[in-house]
Amino acid sequence: MPPTSPSSSVQAARQNLAERLREIRLDAGITKREVAARCGWSEAKSGRIENARTAPSDEDVRRWCHACGAAGLAPDLIAANRAADSLYVQWRRLQRTGLKQLQDSHRPLFERTTHFKVYCSNVVPGFLQTPGYATALLRSIATFRNLPDDVEAAVAARIDRSRIIHEGRARFAILIEEAVLRYRLGDFSVMASQLGALLSAMDLPAVSLGIIPAAAQRTMWAVESFTVFDDIRVDHEPLSASVKITAPDEVGVYLKAFLALQQHAVYGAEARALVAKAIGELS
Numbered sequence: 001m002p003p004t005s006p007s008s009s010v011q012a013a014r015q016n017l018a019e020r021l022r023e024i025r026l027d028a029g030i031t032k033r034e035v036a037a038r039c040g041w042s043e044a045k046s047g048r049i050e051n052a053r054t055a056p057s058d059e060d061v062r063r064w065c066h067a068c069g070a071a072g073l074a075p076d077l078i079a080a081n082r083a084a085d086s087l088y089v090q091w092r093r094l095q096r097t098g099l100k101q102l103q104d105s106h107r108p109l110f111e112r113t114t115h116f117k118v119y120c121s122n123v124v125p126g127f128l129q130t131p132g133y134a135t136a137l138l139r140s141i142a143t144f145r146n147l148p149d150d151v152e153a154a155v156a157a158r159i160d161r162s163r164i165i166h167e168g169r170a171r172f173a174i175l176i177e178e179a180v181l182r183y184r185l186g187d188f189s190v191m192a193s194q195l196g197a198l199l200s201a202m203d204l205p206a207v208s209l210g211i212i213p214a215a216a217q218r219t220m221w222a223v224e225s226f227t228v229f230d231d232i233r234v235d236h237e238p239l240s241a242s243v244k245i246t247a248p249d250e251v252g253v254y255l256k257a258f259l260a261l262q263q264h265a266v267y268g269a270e271a272r273a274l275v276a277k278a279i280g281e282l283s
Contacts, residue, residue, distance in 0.1 A: 011052070012247055013084035018052035020077060021064055025050075028068035038067035056081060089242050095147050099138050099154035107161055109229060117228035117258050118174045123183065124194055125174055125225075126158055127165045128201050128209075133194040134158050136186035165207060172207045175258070175265050177222055178214045181278035188282055195279045199272060210265030211274050220260035228254055 025035055032046040039046075040063070048054035049064070056064070058078045065074040094102050118125045123137060134155045142151055164170055181198075184191060202209050212222075226236045234245040234254045245251055266274070 010084055010243075012250065013080070014052045014055055017056070017061075017077065017080055017084065018050055020080075021056070021061070022050045024065065024068045024070050024073065028070065030068065035064060035067050039063040055084070058082070089244075094242055095145060098148040098150035099142060100150045100157050103154050103157035103161060109233075110161060110164055113229045114170050115230050116170060116172045116174075117231075117255070118172065118225075119223075119227075119258055119261055120175070120180060120225045121177045121222045122180065122225055123185065124180060124198070125176065127162045127172060128174070128198060129158065129162070130190070130194045130197050131155055131159055132186055132190040136190055140185070165201075165204065168206050170206060173258075173262075174207060174209045175212060175261050176209075177212050178274055178278075181211070181275060182281070191282055192279060195275050195282075198275050202268075202272065208267070209271065210262060210267050211271045212261060212264045213266060213274060216264045218264055220257060220264065223257060226254055228258065231255060 025032070030038075032050065033043045036043040036046045039060075045054065049056050049060065058081060061077050061081055062071075062074045065071050065077065094105075116127075118127065124133060126134070129137070135151060138154050138158070139151045141147070142149060165172055181195060186194070198209065201207050224236065224238055226234055228234050228251070232246065232248075232251060234251050236243040236245060236254075245254070265271075
């Protein structure tokens with residue numbers, strides 16, 4: 001199943017780096033104590049680095065490689081170390097200047113992706129959100145996280161970014177849980193408009209929109225929302241952080257999950273019936 005901890009990808013990257021540093025030490029034929037002495041720190045620190053309990057700084061990596069006679073390996077390992085840092089980024093850091101910048105920051109990734117796989121268990125996917133729904137959602141996020149109020153600009157950026165779904169150059173396989181149709185974000189008119197937009201999206205040539213019925217007999221449980229970009233990157237968004245996953249084995253887990261969830265979805269007339277039922281239940 002997809003990782004339950006938002007830091008799982010980071011830990012995997014840290015573990016890979018730690019194992020590489022250990023291999024370099026063993027190839028040099030020296031002990032952790034000798035590495036510590038040459039680097040000017042405690043043996044305990046060497047142990048923590050090798051066991052991935054302490055994330056090394058760039059300077060730590062540089063000293064380790066130099067101590068082991070492998071200074072030439074330092075640049076690549078430092079790059080790997082920095083890549084691990086970028087995998088897990090707290091929302092507060094991403095959103096500290098407001099929500100618009102976050103919307104804009106994803107535009108290059110969206111523009112170069114040709115095949116999206118999107119699973120949402122909690123909200124309507126951003127690609128399909130109406131301005132009213134996006135406003136209600138982003139305002140609730142800004143309020144919850146005490147962010148600068150640039151919701152209007154952020155909504156405009158999100159809607160503009162979502163135009164790619166109408167351009168026809170990319171394909172979108174989208175799955176949502178039926179419960180998403182009933183989570184109220186906004187008043188009656190906002191929800192009615194949003195549900196109507198989902199019906200319209202089903203007619204888009206580039207979009208395959210499936211809905212997983214609440215009554216479906218499942219072999220794959222509902223998980224947190226995620227997006228797969230060209231089968232090589234996953235963005236996973238738990239409450240506290242944004243997690244970027246690029247390790248092929250972990251991406252493969254999400255692809256497997258998406259395929260399993262897809263087996264439970266209904267499409268076409270059956271999906272339309274679920275949306276129409278949700279519209280009928282609005283009051």
